[in-house]
Amino acid sequence: MTYIVEKSDNETQETGAADFEADAAYAACGDVLVTGMDSMESGTGPRFHILRLERPDWSVWRPGQFVMVRPKKEWADLVWGRPFSICKMTEKELTLFFQEAGRGTKRMGQLRPGDEVTLWGPLGRGFAVESEKPTLLLAGGIGIAPFVGYVERHPAPQNMRLEFGHRMPLECYPFRELAGMIQATAHHETCRADLTAFIECMEQRIRETRDGLILACGPTPFLRTVQTLSLQYGARAQLSLESRMACGVGACLGCVVNSAERMKNVPTPGWPVQVCQCGPVFWADEIDLNE
Amino acid sequence: MNSTAPCLTVKLPGLTLKNPILTASGTFGYGLEFARYGDLAALGGLIVKGLSLKPRVGNPCPRIAETPCGMLNAIGLQNTGVEEFLRKKLPRLPWRETAVIANLYAQSAEEFASLADILSLEPGIAALEVNISCPNVRKGGAAFGQDPAAAALATEAVAARARDKTVIVKLSPNVTDICAIAKAVENAGAHVLSCINTLTGMAVDLESRKPLLANIIGGLSGPAIKPVALRCVWQVSRAVSIPVIGLGGIASARDALEFILAGASAVQIGTANFIRPDAAFQIVDALPRVMRELDIPDIESFRGTLKA
Numbered sequence: 204m205t206y207i208v209e210k211s212d213n214e215t216q217e218t219g220a221a222d223f224e225a226d227a228a229y230a231a232c233g234d235v236l237v238t239g240m241d242s243m244e245s246g247t248g249p250r251f252h253i254l255r256l257e258r259p260d261w262s263v264w265r266p267g268q269f270v271m272v273r274p275k276k277e278w279a280d281l282v283w284g285r286p287f288s289i290c291k292m293t294e295k296e297l298t299l300f301f302q303e304a305g306r307g308t309k310r311m312g313q314l315r316p317g318d319e320v321t322l323w324g325p326l327g328r329g330f331a332v333e334s335e336k337p338t339l340l341l342a343g344g345i346g347i348a349p350f351v352g353y354v355e356r357h358p359a360p361q362n363m364r365l366e367f368g369h370r371m372p373l374e375c376y377p378f379r380e381l382a383g384m385i386q387a388t389a390h391h392e393t394c395r396a397d398l399t400a401f402i403e404c405m406e407q408r409i410r411e412t413r414d415g416l417i418l419a420c421g422p423t424p425f426l427r428t429v430q431t432l433s434l435q436y437g438a439r440a441q442l443s444l445e446s447r448m449a450c451g452v453g454a455c456l457g458c459v460v461n462s463a464e465r466m467k468n469v470p471t472p473g474w475p476v477q478v479c480q481c482g483p484v485f486w487a488d489e490i491d492l493n494e
Numbered sequence: 495m496n497s498t499a500p501c502l503t504v505k506l507p508g509l510t511l512k513n514p515i516l517t518a519s520g521t522f523g524y525g526l527e528f529a530r531y532g533d534l535a536a537l538g539g540l541i542v543k544g545l546s547l548k549p550r551v552g553n554p555c556p557r558i559a560e561t562p563c564g565m566l567n568a569i570g571l572q573n574t575g576v577e578e579f580l581r582k583k584l585p586r587l588p589w590r591e592t593a594v595i596a597n598l599y600a601q602s603a604e605e606f607a608s609l610a611d612i613l614s615l616e617p618g619i620a621a622l623e624v625n626i627s628c629p630n631v632r633k634g635g636a637a638f639g640q641d642p643a644a645a646a647l648a649t650e651a652v653a654a655r656a657r658d659k660t661v662i663v664k665l666s667p668n669v670t671d672i673c674a675i676a677k678a679v680e681n682a683g684a685h686v687l688s689c690i691n692t693l694t695g696m697a698v699d700l701e702s703r704k705p706l707l708a709n710i711i712g713g714l715s716g717p718a719i720k721p722v723a724l725r726c727v728w729q730v731s732r733a734v735s736i737p738v739i740g741l742g743g744i745a746s747a748r749d750a751l752e753f754i755l756a757g758a759s760a761v762q763i764g765t766a767n768f769i770r771p772d773a774a775f776q777i778v779d780a781l782p783r784v785m786r787e788l789d790i791p792d793i794e795s796f797r798g799t800l801k802a
Binding site for chain 2: 454
């Protein structure tokens with residue numbers, strides 16, 4: 204496949220799966236300090252964290268790209284960094300939003316201001332920006348994180364709409380921040396019927412946005428639904444995937460997803476491609492999400 | 495304290511390295527993935543992801559699992575094949591400045607010979623590392639590495655077609671007597687040995703009652719295996735008269751020097767490249783300083799000086 208990626212502020216370049224270096228040419232690795240940590244309980248659910256870090260040296264990034272973070276101390280037990288979508292960047296800080304899901308994120312949740320982390324990024328491919336087109340954002344749970352930066356940097360917020368499905372209390376997520384900038388609806392899933400209603404709403408919105416751009420981030424079953432609906436209605440959709448990864452730079456081959464027909468520059472059809480390098484954002488028709 | 499710059503040069507049969515720090519196959523991609531985190535030419539050498547004659551898609555996911563102080567992998571040698579590597583990747587690597595070493599994977603002695611034949615014609619390839627120890631593929635791989643006669647067969651096949659290239663054979667620790675394999679491979683024409691590949695292991699999830707890897711069994715790497723690797727390097731370097739390259743859990747310049755003290759001529763940085771992508775470059779930078787602190791004037795005279 205080919206699509207336009209933002210190489211710098213005024214330079215664009217066509218790339219394919221084999222030319223992964225293009226987007227990540229600006230990546231760097233270094234140690235930065237934690238500047239802030241806000242944690243939220245969600246009752247019986249997982250804890251949520253907003254982690255603020257000293258802004259790294261790099262300045263060119265694209266919403267949808269991610270960073271790898273690894274606490275420096277007391278972490279010999281856990282060898283891998285953890286991948287996090289860039290939530291937003293200011294002149295001084297890089298903000299990440301995550302929920303505790305396993306040992307790595309639990310360790311991350313213990314970070315306090317002044318602690319040092321190793322950080323490398325920005326990594327992978329980000330979301331397309333087509334500012335003149337109607338843009339539908341579909342987020343499931345923690346998948347809302349990259350859309351904060353996306354909406355903040357988008358030149359035409361009036362063209363965007365967010366449908367957000369969540370299980371934990373709405374206060375756990377940066378939803379109100381987004382709802383202040385664009386049209387946004389939250390769908391609280393407490394039972395099967397809620398989920399059905401959310402999917403019906405997504406179907407209607409996807410149909411309406413057939414000539415626009417659809418961006419989705421969330422758990423794999425949610426992405427599978429968006430993929431199926433988008434392909435069914437011939438809508439152009441990008442999906443941001445989550446995957447278990449060790450390196451984040453394309454070397455460990457742990458995070459791969461099977462490619463689909465539209466993915467070009469692969470040795471054989473269906474070739475497994477690295478989520479960290481060819482993604483995490485893929486066009487819906489580039490990947491096969493079936494197990 | 496010795497104030498002059500320590501000598502880092504390592505001489506191997508047919509191959510001189512500017513320093514003893516190499517990157518291990520399977521942990522450093524094709525090298526290019528790491529070019530933005532450091533100067534590839536500053537490394538003693540880089541050993542690329544295992545190459546087969548034809549592209550291989552590898553194993554299903556999940557392929558990796560984090561374990562205490564280490565990780566398991568069962569990638570299954572996914573690679574684009576030797577031709578694609580030579581056409582698209584090798585020309586972009588700084589092979590004039592540093593040793594680019596190809597890692598060979600095959601399922602038969604004939605395939606090993608064909609691979610060696612293709613790769614030994616390449617001026618950009620400094621040496622061939624023969625993988626007779628991958629635990630994650632059904633055919634070939636460890637099947638060659640677990641039997642002295644089979645290991646010798648694979649080694650002979652490569653050595654016969656290696657032309658002027660140095661032949662390195664990467665040994666498996668998953669054997670009763672690693673020294674017996676080492677000697678068989680030495681007699682079959684290996685110039686250098688790499689010790690060790692991953693240890694076979696597994697991890698399970700008690701809640702889902704499923705294995706953490708789709709392949710169930712995988713290869714354990716990282717700091718967790720360092721004592722095993724050090725033991726293998728110690729034993730093998732005393733059992734053979736050819737040089738040994740040590741690897742297994744090396745994550746710092748001090749770790750690297752421990753392996754050299756135990757008998758290794760050079761080392762490979764593996765899983766540490768995942769801990770942070772500039773790990774190998776940082777180790778190259780730190781090595782002269784640590785050597786000065788420890789009063790080590792040069793790598794070659796320090797090698798194997800363990801007081802045991």
